[in-house]
Amino acid sequence: MSSRDDVIEALGIRPLGQEPVSGRQPTIRLDYTGIKEPPSGGISRSKVVQSGNLFEVYDFQIPIVYGQKNKRVTPRSAPERYEEHRARSIIRAVNTVRRLIHLNFSEKDMFLTLTFNNEQPFDINSLKSCLPYFKKFVRKTRNKYPDFRYIAVPEFQKRGAVHYHLLCNLSSLSENERDELWPYGFSKPKKINGTLHLALYLCKYLSKRFEDKRKEGHRLFYTSRGLKRPQVVYGMLAERLSKKLKEERSDNIQYESQYNSVRNGNTSYTQYLRQK
Numbered sequence: 213m214s215s216r217d218d219v220i221e222a223l224g225i226r227p228l229g230q231e232p233v234s235g236r237q238p239t240i241r242l243d244y245t246g247i248k249e250p251p252s253g254g255i256s257r258s259k260v261v262q263s264g265n266l267f268e269v270y271d272f273q274i275p276i277v278y279g280q281k282n283k284r285v286t287p288r289s290a291p292e293r294y295e296e297h298r299a300r301s302i303i304r305a306v307n308t309v310r311r312l313i314h315l316n317f318s319e320k321d322m323f324l325t326l327t328f329n330n331e332q333p334f335d336i337n338s339l340k341s342c343l344p345y346f347k348k349f350v351r352k353t354r355n356k357y358p359d360f361r362y363i364a365v366p367e368f369q370k371r372g373a374v375h376y377h378l379l380c381n382l383s384s385l386s387e388n389e390r391d392e393l394w395p396y397g398f399s400k401p402k403k404i405n406g407t408l409h410l411a412l413y414l415c416k417y418l419s420k421r422f423e424d425k426r427k428e429g430h431r432l433f434y435t436s437r438g439l440k441r442p443q444v445v446y447g448m449l450a451e452r453l454s455k456k457l458k459e460e461r462s463d464n465i466q467y468e469s470q471y472n473s474v475r476n477g478n479t480s481y482t483q484y485l486r487q488k
Contacts, residue, residue: 253277253278253279254277254278254279254446254447255275255276255277255278256272256275256276256278256446256447256450256451257271257272257275257276257451258270258271258272258446258450258451258453258454259272259276259278259444259445259446259450260444260445260446260450260453260454261307261311261442261443261444262442262443262444262445263311263312263314263315263442263443264314264315264440265485265486265487266311266314266466266483266484266485266486267453267457267483267484267485267486268481268482268483268484269450269453269454269457269480269481269482269483269484270479270480270481271454271479271480271482272476272477272479273476273477273478273479274475274476274477276446276475276476278446278447279446302432305432305433306415308433308442309363309365309411309414309415309433310411310412310415311442312363312435312439312440312441312442313363313379313410313411313414314408314411315439315440315441315442316361316363316381316439316440317361317363317379317381317410318404319404319405319406320383321379321380321381321382321383321404322379322380322381322382322383322385322401322404323377323378323379323401323402323403323404323410324377324378324379324380324390324399324400324401324402325375325376325377325378325398325399325400325402326346326349326375326376326378326394326396326397326398326399327369327373327375327397327398327399327400328342328345328373328374328375328396328397329396329397329398330373332396332397336373336374337368337372337373337374338374339366339374339426339427339430340430342366342374343430345396346364346366346376346434349393349394349396350362350436352393353380353382353393354436356393357382359381360380360381360382360436361380361381361436361438361439362378362379362380362381362434362435362436363378363379363380363414363433363434363435363436363439364376364377364378364379364433364434364435365377365414365432365433365434366427366430366431366433366434368426377413377414379404379410379414385401414433457482457484460484460486464484464485464486465482465483465484466483466484466485467482467483468480468481468482468483469481
């Protein structure tokens, strides 16, 4: 089912003049990444990101333009905008991880920290050197558990060694199994008190990128294939959904704030958690 169909179902309405499209729909990821063709462009006063029963609504004073490919910003091409661009990248990564956790994991899953010991024949202080061994762990685990799903965030320990914070759906892994799958050091499990708490915990490491030059040029996080992805809606449908959510009970609101920007003026942000 497409993102538009999901939102239509939540709204209980259908956009005027449009009928549901039959056949397989393209997979739409956050901000329309991962699709062959971008959506038709336009302007919109609202943007809605749906992660299951969690709806995040952005209402803009100045309408946004969507569906256009942004020009890549580099330090050489636009030095005055580069830092802002990097900051936005961190925000997008944090929001993506938070939403993926809400969509795909629960307190029943497992949170692991994978650590390298000092006896390895490669540089355990290098993300580039350590990544092949993390990928080998993923391949071995997937071969044993085909339904293996995960989100992993790399980080550096105080001693300088790389380690991976891993949230996965294999809650029944024994200590012997973990040692077999990760023979490079230690695998420490940690109890999940709540997905929101865990999302904040992982996002704390993502936000450290500006402070650590060793992470430049490397991915902020890794995910398995097949994860459910947040869905983004713009235009008339987003505006109608925003209005409908405001008309519902106020106890659905989890969080709300306002901020101002030169591009969009006063922006209202609201999180709604609807009953499943």
